[in-house]
Amino acid sequence: MIEFDRVSKKYGDITALNSFSLKVPTAKITVLMGLSGSGKTTAIRMVNKMVTPTSGSVSIDGVDVAARDAVSLRRTVGYVxxxxxxxxxxxxxxxxxxxxxxxxxxxxxxxxxxxxxxxxxxxxxxxxxxxxxxxxxxxxxxxxxxxxxxxxPNILLMDEPFGAVDPIVREELQDELCRIQRELGLTIIFVTHDRHEAVKIADQLVVLSNGGHIEQAGAPSELTATPANAFVRKILGV
Ligand SMILES: Nc1ncnc2c1ncn2[C@@H]1O[C@H](COP(=O)(O)OP(=O)(O)O)[C@@H](O)[C@H]1O
Ligand SMILES: [Mg+2]
Structure with a gap:
């Protein structure tokens, strides 16, 4: 499991992430969805130490990544x-x-x-x-x-990987990613702002607003059936 525990990241006056906490289950696909600037890239880049938290911690299977050597860490974490x-x-x-x-x-x-x-x-x-x-x-x-x-790797970080691919090929890539994920038992964190992609591939769907504030997290069917608020309804188009 990857765990974000009250992680904050400030860039000068900008708070990219404000006390972000999330559990990312092993061998599942967790999708982060949110508007541009909501802190998605900042969050996933903490997992492979490309970004260091201002406060709080990110751990993998109970070990704080701050204590890990960046080079050996990145040998177990793929990035797309x-x-x-x-x-x-x-x-x-x-x-x-x-x-x-x-x-x-x-x-x-x-x-x-x-x-x-x-x-x-x-x-x-x-x-x-x-x-x-x-x-x-x-x-x-x-x-x-x-x-x-x-x-x-046993972890794969994917930051809007299929954004530049045309819709039909994109569907194929999503299908194959899900197959590969099951075959290899990968833990995937996938960032997208495409709601169809998010609902299709996510085991856990996390809707974020500014500062990485979690509006709702759960199974996609849960979010579409019972969106927590207007923001979630709007972003999922339900
Ligand atoms: N290296 C940086 N320097 C300054 N501000 C940054 C940097 N990286 C991100 N930010 C700011 O942090 C906020 C969150 O950015 P980001 O994590 O890239 O969001 P997202 O991936 O959801 O679009 C934005 O306001 C962005 O401008
Ligand atoms: Mg981004």
Missing amino acids: IQEVGLLPHKTVRENVSLIARIAGQPADVAEGNATEMLTMVGIDEQFFSRYPQQLSGGQQQRVGVARALAIK
């Missing part, structure tokens, strides 16, 4: 964002295996993991030796997911 950021002069396979190498895997293991994960996300072998710009946006995003999985 909308801007996939593949290296243009490396092939698809190299883009994935390189990350596994950096995470300390021997070359042959890294190669094997790259092949396995590319296959898992649905990239055909004929694309392995191509370059990123020869791929569609949807394929590039799949490679981004494969790259995050190649380090064999």
Whole structure:
């Protein structure tokens, strides 16, 4: 379990997060949904120590991440964002295996993991030796997911990963993500502002307003059936 315990983050006068507390269950998908600026990115980047809390703590299985070495922590936490950021002069396979190498895997293991994960996300072998710009946006995003999985993480942080993908491909990516999550037993925190995506993939759906204030959290069916307030009704369109 990942636990945010009264976490605050201030940037000068701005309070990005104000005493944010949340339990993220293991091997489930938790979706954070909220308007732009509500602190979603700040919250998830605390899990892999890209952001340090001003106060409060984030722990993984009872261990405060503040006490963890950032490099070894990031070997167990995958990170996927909308801007996939593949290296243009490396092939698809190299883009994935390189990350596994950096995470300390021997070359042959890294190669094997790259092949396995590319296959898992649905990239055909004929694309392995191509370059990123020869791929569609949807394929590039799949490679981004494969790259995050190649380090064999047990936690995956996903910050609006499918925002730039067209609707039909986006549906496919959501389906495959859910399949992969079950297959690998991943703990996923997924940020989106798309209500259909949120309701579809979430085990736990968390609706946030400014400062990371939790308006409501629970199963998607619970939130859509009994929204706690007008804000939740509006953001879920019910
Ligand atoms: N590095 C930063 N420096 C200053 N302000 C920041 C920084 N990162 C985020 N913020 C501010 O914190 C608030 C929350 O931002 P963010 O976590 O990115 O929200 P979200 O991902 O929900 O859009 C916003 O007001 C944003 O402008
Ligand atoms: Mg954000």
